[in-house]
Amino acid sequence: xxxxxxxxxxxxxxxxxxxxxxxxxxxxxxxxxxxxxxxxxxxxxxxxxxxxxxxxxxxxxxxxxxxxxxxxxxxxxxxxxxxxxxxxxxxxxxxxxxxxxxxxxxxxxxxxxx
Amino acid sequence: xxxxxxxxxxxxxxxxxxxxxxxxxxxxxxxxxxxxxxxxxxxxxxxxxxxxxxxxxxxxxxxxxxxxxxxxxxxxxxxxxxxxxxxxxxxxxxxxxxxxxxxxxxxxxx
Numbered sequence: 001x002x003x004x005x006x007x008x009x010x011x012x013x014x015x016x017x018x019x020x021x022x023x024x025x026x027x028x029x030x031x032x033x034x035x036x037x038x039x040x041x042x043x044x045x046x047x048x049x050x051x052x053x054x055x056x057x058x059x060x061x062x063x064x065x066x067x068x069x070x071x072x073x074x075x076x077x078x079x080x081x082x083x084x085x086x087x088x089x090x091x092x093x094x095x096x097x098x099x100x101x102x103x104x105x106x107x108x109x110x111x112x113x114x
Numbered sequence: 115x116x117x118x119x120x121x122x123x124x125x126x127x128x129x130x131x132x133x134x135x136x137x138x139x140x141x142x143x144x145x146x147x148x149x150x151x152x153x154x155x156x157x158x159x160x161x162x163x164x165x166x167x168x169x170x171x172x173x174x175x176x177x178x179x180x181x182x183x184x185x186x187x188x189x190x191x192x193x194x195x196x197x198x199x200x201x202x203x204x205x206x207x208x209x210x211x212x213x214x215x216x217x218x219x220x221x222x223x224x
Contacts, residue, residue, distance in 0.1 A: 041203075041219070042216070042217070043215065043216045043217050044159075044205070044214050046213075091157060093157070095159070102147075102149055102161050102164055102209070103159075103161070103207075103209075104161070105151075105158065105159035105161075106158075107156075107158040108157040108159075
């Protein structure tokens with residue numbers, strides 16, 4: 001079964017809306033969670049790395065105020081796309097690392113901004 | 115810095131035949147891990163196989179095997195007896211900074 005749960009799987013909303021995406025590790029403690037963005041037929045682009053209890057580390061070019069990441073516990077990280085616009089439409093996927101396990105990925109969120 | 119290179123944007127393979135997906139990497143870390151993931155059109159990332167840099171043998175998982183050549187810095191994925199359900203995007207990745215290759219789209223023909 002899934003070990004990382006990502007919710008929601010699909011969001012369609014109006015421009016200007018803020019959207020929150022949740023990523024939960026279900027049966028392990030995720031010391032590190034990653035957020036990726038993926039355009040069609042392209043690779044995953046790492047947006048930010050979040051460690052429980054500390055501020056996220058953003059990759060170059062990713063706006064911190066646009067993509068708010070919170071990692072409040074060892075099992076939950078959230079990505080909030082603030083004041084979303086059509087150019088933010090994309091597939092967002094999270095992953096979690098704990099111990100020596102390989103990354104476990106959520107099933108992704110398809111975000112469509114009208 | 116770490117880098118993953120997948121030079122095959124797309125591949126075709128006949129059903130039941132074997133196919134090799136290429137992956138080369140670059141890292142200055144003496145210890146590292148390499149992963150292969152499958153991403154079907156539905157979007158989820160499916161872990162396939164892992165190879166540690168100090169593992170003595172090449173990793174195998176069912177129909178998946180990894181042709182790990184450390185001196186050449188390559189970690190090619192071999193899929194034996196291809197099935198229609200193997201059609202997907204495949205990514206090679208390194209663990210340390212979670213670096214992904216560009217991916218290879220595999221299409222299995224019946």
